[in-house]
Amino acid sequence: MIVLEEPYVSEPLAAWLEESQHPVLDYAVSREQGEGRALNIVAEDEAVRRIDGGERVYTNSENALAWIMDNVHNESLVRGIGLFKDKAAMRAALAPLDPDLFFKTCSVDELFKLDYARLDPPFVLKPSVGFCSVGVYAVQSREDWERALADIAQNASAWHDLYPESVIGAGSFILEGYIDGTEYALDAFFDETGAPHVLNVLRHDFASSEDTSDRLYMTSPSIVRETTSLFTSWLNRVNALVGVRNFPVHVEVRVADGHVCPIEFNPLRFAGLGGTDLSLYAYGFRTYQAFLEDDVPDFDVAFADKEGKVYSMSLLNPPQNATGGERFDYDAFLGRFSHVLDMRPFDLNRVGNYGFLFLETDADTADELTFLQHSDLEEFLR
Numbered sequence: 001m002i003v004l005e006e007p008y009v010s011e012p013l014a015a016w017l018e019e020s021q022h023p024v025l026d027y028a029v030s031r032e033q034g035e036g037r038a039l040n041i042v043a044e045d046e047a048v049r050r051i052d053g054g055e056r057v058y059t060n061s062e063n064a065l066a067w068i069m070d071n072v073h074n075e076s077l078v079r080g081i082g083l084f085k086d087k088a089a090m091r092a093a094l095a096p097l098d099p100d101l102f103f104k105t106c107s108v109d110e111l112f113k114l115d116y117a118r119l120d121p122p123f124v125l126k127p128s129v130g131f132c133s134v135g136v137y138a139v140q141s142r143e144d145w146e147r148a149l150a151d152i153a154q155n156a157s158a159w160h161d162l163y164p165e166s167v168i169g170a171g172s173f174i175l176e177g178y179i180d181g182t183e184y185a186l187d188a189f190f191d192e193t194g195a196p197h198v199l200n201v202l203r204h205d206f207a208s209s210e211d212t213s214d215r216l217y218m219t220s221p222s223i224v225r226e227t228t229s230l231f232t233s234w235l236n237r238v239n240a241l242v243g244v245r246n247f248p249v250h251v252e253v254r255v256a257d258g259h260v261c262p263i264e265f266n267p268l269r270f271a272g273l274g275g276t277d278l279s280l281y282a283y284g285f286r287t288y289q290a291f292l293e294d295d296v297p298d299f300d301v302a303f304a305d306k307e308g309k310v311y312s313m314s315l316l317n318p319p320q321n322a323t324g325g326e327r328f329d330y331d332a333f334l335g336r337f338s339h340v341l342d343m344r345p346f347d348l349n350r351v352g353n354y355g356f357l358f359l360e361t362d363a364d365t366a367d368e369l370t371f372l373q374h375s376d377l378e379e380f381l382r
Contacts, residue, residue, distance in 0.1 A: 001047055001055050004029040004217045005063035007351050010274030010344070013060060013288065022292060023050070027067070034074045058288050059268045064196045068268070080244040084265035087129045088174050093241055098261050102177040108152070111173050114343040116145050122178035123168055136212045137177065179263065185217055186231055187270035187279070189248040191292045195233035199270070199281045199287045202313070204252070207373050214315040216373045217275070219282060221303040229276030248291045273356055274344065275313050281341040281358050282311035310361045311341070312369060316354040319376040326381040328354045333380045338365050
């Protein structure tokens with residue numbers, strides 16, 4: 001069962017739903033996507049019956065979680081969503097894996113009353129329920145703390161204009177110790193026995209220690225091969241504490257000296273805003289198909305003729321001084337790259353970003369990633 005929701009349904013997903021005839025909940029977004037397509041639309045009561053009966057469910061967007069939580073009676077599924085979506089609940093459940101990691105939760109009112117002198121930087125401040133790095137701050141100094149509070153005061157209401165409360169819960173925040181190491185994002189699922197299967201691994205690189213953007217995620221045969229065993233073993237330990245079944249997750253973690261520490265889990269979906277389609281462009285398989293049809297890809301086959309290639313996805317966040325009234329010059333931007341796999345423009349006022357870029361590079365074009373990582377994109381505003 002697939003539940004489609006705003007803010008974005010990728011063309012590869014919509015086309016595959018028509019081709020495969022996997023059931024899609026009869027919902028406003030699915031009806032919109034169904035115009036001109038022969039989707040297998042399933043009535044709400046039938047969808048609930050099938051999900052309650054244990055049928056696997058996948059969403060393209062966390063906006064869909066509210067409908068599932070309000071309508072479905074599959075206790076295991078609902079419990080897994082609630083646990084993974086709430087960063088504080090997740091941190092508490094997985095505390096045995098990271099017993100020394102500091103974390104603290106507070107309401108937004110309590111947040112503004114905290115005495116910075118009693119805190120222990122560096123740490124990260126973020127909404128207990130969040131998406132797409134919205135409201136995430138790396139705090140290393142009092143100046144960072146004051147800037148974060150000022151930004152929250154100014155922008156919290158705007159976040160709710162973009163995303164519902166179930167996706168961005170800016171009424172509660174979590175402070176947690178800064179997690180060192182290399183950051184990765186995983187698309188994975190737990191099967192009917194609870195065993196984990198990693199479908200793709202993306203390394204999340206940053207321009208600086210202050211950078212919290214989603215500007216650069218990269219996958220390659222070497223990245224996947226070097227990390228899959230470690231992440232599979234770690235996910236086994238996670239599920240020994242959580243106990244979900246038939247459950248897809250997009251997980252962000254950091255790794256230092258072979259130790260995996262979670263940043264967040266995103267339930268019932270893979271990389272958001274269609275980002276999970278990078279596996280299709282890079283390796284020729286769909287992550288959501290692998291989960292729904294229980295068909296884990298053969299990486300040896302998927303990686304054939306891909307050695308030396310790097311596949312990236314980049315969320316194009318606006319520069320700080322952008323007003324929202326500018327036009328983004330996609331032609332000039334795309335002219336900076338040699339092998340664009342796809343460019344998906346977004347409505348800035350609807351999604352909060354200019355779009356998603358999918359890119360292939362190799363050793364000769366690696367400088368394109370450096371440009372992408374460090375550009376504030378201001379030169380492309382008209």
